[in-house]
Amino acid sequence: MKVVAVAGAKGGIGKTATAVNLAMLSSQAGFRTLLWDLDPQGAATHCYRAKAKVKGGAAKVLGGRRDLANFVRHTDYELLDLLPADPSFRIVDTVLSTRRWPERVLRKLLRSVRDRYDVVFLDCAPGLGIVTESIIEASDLVLAPVVPAPLAVRGFDQIAEFVKEHQPGMPVLAFLSMVDERKVLHRQVMTQVADDQRFSPATVVVSSSVERMGMEQVPAVLASPHNLAAKGYAGLWADLENRLDLQRPIPTD
Numbered sequence: 415m416k417v418v419a420v421a422g423a424k425g426g427i428g429k430t431a432t433a434v435n436l437a438m439l440s441s442q443a444g445f446r447t448l449l450w451d452l453d454p455q456g457a458a459t460h461c462y463r464a465k466a467k468v469k470g471g472a473a474k475v476l477g478g479r480r481d482l483a484n485f486v487r488h489t490d491y492e493l494l495d496l497l498p499a500d501p502s503f504r505i506v507d508t509v510l511s512t513r514r515w516p517e518r519v520l521r522k523l524l525r526s527v528r529d530r531y532d533v534v535f536l537d538c539a540p541g542l543g544i545v546t547e548s549i550i551e552a553s554d555l556v557l558a559p560v561v562p563a564p565l566a567v568r569g570f571d572q573i574a575e576f577v578k579e580h581q582p583g584m585p586v587l588a589f590l591s592m593v594d595e596r597k598v599l600h601r602q603v604m605t606q607v608a609d610d611q612r613f614s615p616a617t618v619v620v621s622s623s624v625e626r627m628g629m630e631q632v633p634a635v636l637a638s639p640h641n642l643a644a645k646g647y648a649g650l651w652a653d654l655e656n657r658l659d660l661q662r663p664i665p666t667d
């Protein structure tokens with residue numbers, strides 16, 4: 415089981431859109447996939463038409479006495495399960511801080527479902543604190559969207575630095591998110607990161623098909639698979655499959 419955290423210090427950079435679409439592509443590729451919505455706002459949960467509610471809330475989930483599978487729901491799609499958000503995850507840092515080893519909580523919980531899933535995506539709330547520390551400890555790769563603006567690249571430096579401090583050696587992969595090639599600044603940032611090994615060659619353009627996900631509640635890669643943004647997610651997924659050394663299951667039919 416491989417765990418990918420879609421994380422960043424900032425909000426509004428495309429973390430949720432990325433987690434939602436990559437989870438769909440992963441399940442379409444034949445991998446048993448879990449999307450865990452760790453943001454109390456529940457945007458990923460909404461995109462999969464689920465209710466943002468977990469029985470017992472954060473305290474119960476993180477209590478560690480129950481198998482994580484008890485909180486998981488099936489989505490409308492084959493091989494794709496969802497662990498929905500719950501508003502009580504607003505105080506997840508407080509809940510975690512009562513634990514002896516807060517940074518190990520998520521890793522332990524995910525271990526309980528390691529035979530059920532091939533790939534897990536964690537849609538993280540913005541911020542760098544104890545929750546992110548626990549997320550990083552549980553992950554195999556941190557995926558960090560970067561919108562093409564000078565300050566956003568600095569935001570990426572922050573998360574890369576944070577990971578290095580807490581989990582030296584953990585791969586952190588950046589990619590350009592919400593790119594608008596009509597903008598000079600965006601083109602400049604694209605050129606600037608083209609030779610930067612920390613960035614995936616895949617980029618995701620700004621597209622109304624992604625915005626519509628909030629209303630239509632269907633992942634963009636499914637609703638508009640030939641759209642440029644969908645192609646960006648496909649490129650990103652191909653890069654991840656390669657980096658995580660995921661072996662595609664052989665189809666049975």
Ligand SMILES: Nc1ncnc2c1ncn2[C@@H]1O[C@H](COP(=O)(O)OP(=O)(O)O)[C@@H](O)[C@H]1O
Pocket residue numbers: 424425426427428429430431432457591592593618619620621622624625626628643
């Ligand atoms: N590639 C994109 N094209 C157009 N809109 C996007 C794209 N990615 C994200 N958005 C929109 O930008 C807003 C923030 O994206 P979101 O994925 O929720 O960011 P985060 O999870 O980092 O806060 C949302 O309204 C979303 O629909």
Ligand SMILES: [Mg+2]
Pocket residue numbers: 429430431453457537538539
């Ligand atoms: Mg989000």
